[in-house]
Amino acid sequence: MNDVIKLLTNHRSIRKYSEQPVTDEQLESIISAAQGASTSSNMQAYSIIRVTDQDVRQRLSVLADNYSYVMECPVFLVWCADLYRLRQAYQQHGDPEQGYFGTMENLIVATVDATLAAQNAAVAAESMGMGIVYIGGIRTNIAEVAELLKLPKYVYPVFGMCIGYPDQAPGLRPRLPREAILHENTYQPDKLPAPLADYDHTMKEYITRRTDGKRTSTWSEDMANKLKAPARMHMLRFLESQGFLEDQEDLDK
Ligand SMILES: Cc1cc2nc3c(=O)[nH]c(=O)nc-3n(C[C@H](O)[C@H](O)[C@H](O)COP(=O)(O)O)c2cc1C
Structure with a gap:
């Protein structure tokens, strides 16, 4: 096993952070690693919002299922799927009303792009001895989060990510065989x-x-309990309100 594979198989989410700060230089390296990820047709259909304002952070931590670590972690990033910037690029060459931005395919492209970039960032942070946890909880009150972060149309927050030096050493969570x-x-x-x-x-x-x-x-009991109830059923309506999937029915005809 080489060092990279050792690092990857040793991942565990960190939800408690020490006071040790993450320097701007370290964060730059993390973001460069994120940008190095593969991206569909070089579309780079994602944006990252670093939340430094304490009031915004406080509000986000409440909106995101009240996770205290969203407030307490040294760095909090929101990973967004982003077709807005591509619409801006299109605008330089034609009427964007003629373009297709919020289609199901582009929603997948942008979500995958954001996720690959985020996972590169996670690995980069862990390679420097930091820990991370993804925060899907920001989708619980997603409309409020989008408003707070002033997200334009064709952008949606996929998840957040806490980054910092660990102040806990949780056990490795076993994966499926x-x-x-x-x-x-x-x-x-x-x-x-x-x-x-x-x-x-x-x-x-x-x-x-x-x-x-x-x-x-057991795992299957936990999963059955989780899947007994619908989760975040507001997602479709929210995505439509952000310009995604709204033309889908017309296009199907
Ligand atoms: C997209 C995504 C969203 C997640 N959202 C949350 C979250 O909102 N809160 C949290 O505490 N953990 C969250 N997690 C962490 C998972 O619970 C964790 O990765 C999983 O239980 C496996 O544990 P491990 O990362 O320690 O191996 C999320 C993970 C992913 C990939």
């Missing part, structure tokens, strides 16, 4: 039950240990 996620040539549903049963066993042990016996559920 490889056989459950890796197929050869075709999808093989018959091969799933055995590794899922193994993983349930592993996770039950892990969660019992991590919570001193307060929780003893």
Whole structure:
């Protein structure tokens, strides 16, 4: 195992940070790493908002499921899928009303671009001894978050990310056995039950240990509970209000 693979397989989310600051130079390296990620057709359809204003940060931490670490972490970044800048580029060469920006395909492109860039940033930060946690919680009150960050049309916040030096050392969270996620040539549903049963066993042990016996559920139980209720059902309407997917029905005709 080389050092990069060691780093990647040693990831754990960090939710408590020390006072040690992240310097501007370090943050520049993290952002350069993010920009080095692959990007669909070189569209670079993402933007990053660094939130330094304490009032905005406070508001965001409340909007994002009340996570205290959003307020407390040294650096908080919001990763946005962004077709607005591409619309600006288009405008230099034609009437943007004739262009297609908020289509389902572009929504996927921009979401993937933002995610790849963010994961590069995460790895860069971890390579410098820092820790990170993604914050999907910013989608819980996404309209308020978009307003707070003054996001224009064709931009949406995919997730936030806390970055800083760890003040905790959580255990490594076991992942699914490889056989459950890796197929050869075709999808093989018959091969799933055995590794899922193994993983349930592993996770039950892990969660019992991590919570001193307060929780003893298996992974499949946790997932079933999660998927019993709809989550963030406002997303479609919000995305439409930001200019995404609004022409989809006309285009389908
Ligand atoms: C897109 C995304 C959104 C996430 N959102 C949150 C969040 O809002 N709050 C949180 O505490 N953790 C969040 N996480 C962290 C996951 O819970 C964590 O990565 C997962 O449980 C695996 O644990 P590990 O990262 O320590 O290996 C998020 C992770 C991802 C990839």
